[in-house]
Amino acid sequence: MVCRILAILIASSAFALPFNDDLVGTQPKTGQIMRSEPKDSIPIGGNDRYVVPAEEVLSLTNPNKKPTEVQLQRGKRLYKANCTQCHGIFQDGNYHPGAVQPWIMGLDLSTPDMASKPDGHFFGSIHYGFPAVGDVKVMVPYGYKFSIDEHWDIVSFIRSMQSERRK
Numbered sequence: 001m002v003c004r005i006l007a008i009l010i011a012s013s014a015f016a017l018p019f020n021d022d023l024v025g026t027q028p029k030t031g032q033i034m035r036s037e038p039k040d041s042i043p044i045g046g047n048d049r050y051v052v053p054a055e056e057v058l059s060l061t062n063p064n065k066k067p068t069e070v071q072l073q074r075g076k077r078l079y080k081a082n083c084t085q086c087h088g089i090f091q092d093g094n095y096h097p098g099a100v101q102p103w104i105m106g107l108d109l110s111t112p113d114m115a116s117k118p119d120g121h122f123f124g125s126i127h128y129g130f131p132a133v134g135d136v137k138v139m140v141p142y143g144y145k146f147s148i149d150e151h152w153d154i155v156s157f158i159r160s161m162q163s164e165r166r167k
């Protein structure tokens, strides 16, 4: 009986704590929830997870020149779940600030200034955090959460907000 109660206690606390202290410290620094891959290695499963180093990320361009409605909707869903709380969202002809930290400048990603930045800036900020290069991050990296395709769907959605605003 005592054993059983103990087992339930241990099992339930394991479920209650998906992260340990080590991961909380590591994740914002590396953007990964597991030990980082050795330098220059390519994960089993192919090249589809490979992203160029942060120093080269600005030169990436969105492979979806004309994103489909499905890709845009997926980008919007991911953006709303992961970015709106800080960056706000441009919809129905207006910019709606995020609930968190609305006083920080530079969070509105739909402005003409943001529209003039290259695709790689958005990809890089998502994948490596902002700024993409360097150890000190104003925004933590979210790359570990998304597949490469999902990164680009979010970028496509940000572009669609920017052109919506220009209208």
Ligand code: HEC
Pocket: 079, 082, 083, 084, 085, 086, 087, 100, 104, 105, 106, 107, 109, 121, 122, 125, 126, 130, 138, 139, 142, 154
């Ligand atoms: C916890 C709050 C938070 C979340 C969530 C967040 N960001 Fe950020 N992000 C920031 C802050 C703070 C900055 C720095 C703003 C600045 O100083 O320009 C930033 C910067 C950026 C920049 C660079 C802006 C520039 O000035 O050039 C981009 C692009 C960006 N974030 C995209 C995203 C995307 C896409 C998501 C969702 C996957 C996201 N962020 C989620 C807080 C957040």
